[in-house]
Amino acid sequence: MTKRSIAPQRGFFPQPVYLIGCFKEDGRPNFTLKTWITCASTKPPIIMFTAGDAHQGTKKTAKRVLETGVFSASLATISMIELADYCGITSGYQTDKCADTGMAWSRGAVLDVPVLDDSPWVYECAVVKTLDIGNGTVYFGEIKNILVDDGIPDATRGKVDVSSLSPAIYAPMKYFSLGPQVYAVGDSLLLSLR
Ligand SMILES: Cc1cc2nc3c(=O)[nH]c(=O)nc-3n(C[C@H](O)[C@H](O)[C@H](O)COP(=O)(O)O)c2cc1C
Numbered sequence: 499m500t501k502r503s504i505a506p507q508r509g510f511f512p513q514p515v516y517l518i519g520c521f522k523e524d525g526r527p528n529f530t531l532k533t534w535i536t537c538a539s540t541k542p543p544i545i546m547f548t549a550g551d552a553h554q555g556t557k558k559t560a561k562r563v564l565e566t567g568v569f570s571a572s573l574a575t576i577s578m579i580e581l582a583d584y585c586g587i588t589s590g591y592q593t594d595k596c597a598d599t600g601m602a603w604s605r606g607a608v609l610d611v612p613v614l615d616d617s618p619w620v621y622e623c624a625v626v627k628t629l630d631i632g633n634g635t636v637y638f639g640e641i642k643n644i645l646v647d648d649g650i651p652d653a654t655r656g657k658v659d660v661s662s663l664s665p666a667i668y669a670p671m672k673y674f675s676l677g678p679q680v681y682a683v684g685d686s687l688l689l690s691l692r
Contacts, residue, residue: 520562529595530586551634
């Protein structure tokens with residue numbers, strides 16, 4: 499395969515789609531779309547997300563997660579895509595996203611965070627560290643609880659039928675659905691031993 503060089507840019511893909519939840523100063527919930535989110539540690543279990551341009555003070559979530567020390571991360575499914583997109587293009591400073599959309603939310607089971615009722619998989623996290631890097635800030639959140647849809651028969655790691663959850667996938671500037679499973683970790687070893 500011949501390749502060509504292109505200028506360095508932030509067009510990294512694919513990315514997961516999560517809605518980060520926190521409470522505003524007046525107690526109303528706020529959700530924002532973050533696709534720069536992944537794992538950071540297994541013991542203890544820690545996930546991380548990045549707030550771009552956090553120091554410009556334009557992102558309500560960046561400010562409130564720091565102040566409250568907690569956040570939720572609700573997996574966005576295909577049926578939630580309109581809501582997710584709205585939360586990614588509107589500011590918690592300027593509008594009440596929950597009132598605008600009528601999104602159903604509840605309180606976390608363990609932490610004082612808002613969680614989205616329509617999401618089948620939600621992390622409740624406590625901030626353990628932040629890291630300023632470039633023009634972004636990375637938030638590391640220790641997972642204190644995971645709220646999973648009762649309809650998921652086996653929520654054990656590796657046993658979840660992720661396709662059935664219909665998670666949204668992001669790649670600039672579009673949303674996609676997850677295709678079918680094509681392989682499993684370790685299958686390559688089984689084949690090479692044949
Ligand atoms: C598809 C998509 C992905 C996004 N991912 C991120 C992200 O990972 N980090 C970030 O800081 N902002 C991200 N944003 C932008 C924020 O969601 C946006 O600035 C939002 O208005 C902030 O809302 P808030 O003020 O309620 O925090 C994304 C926006 C879209 C549309």
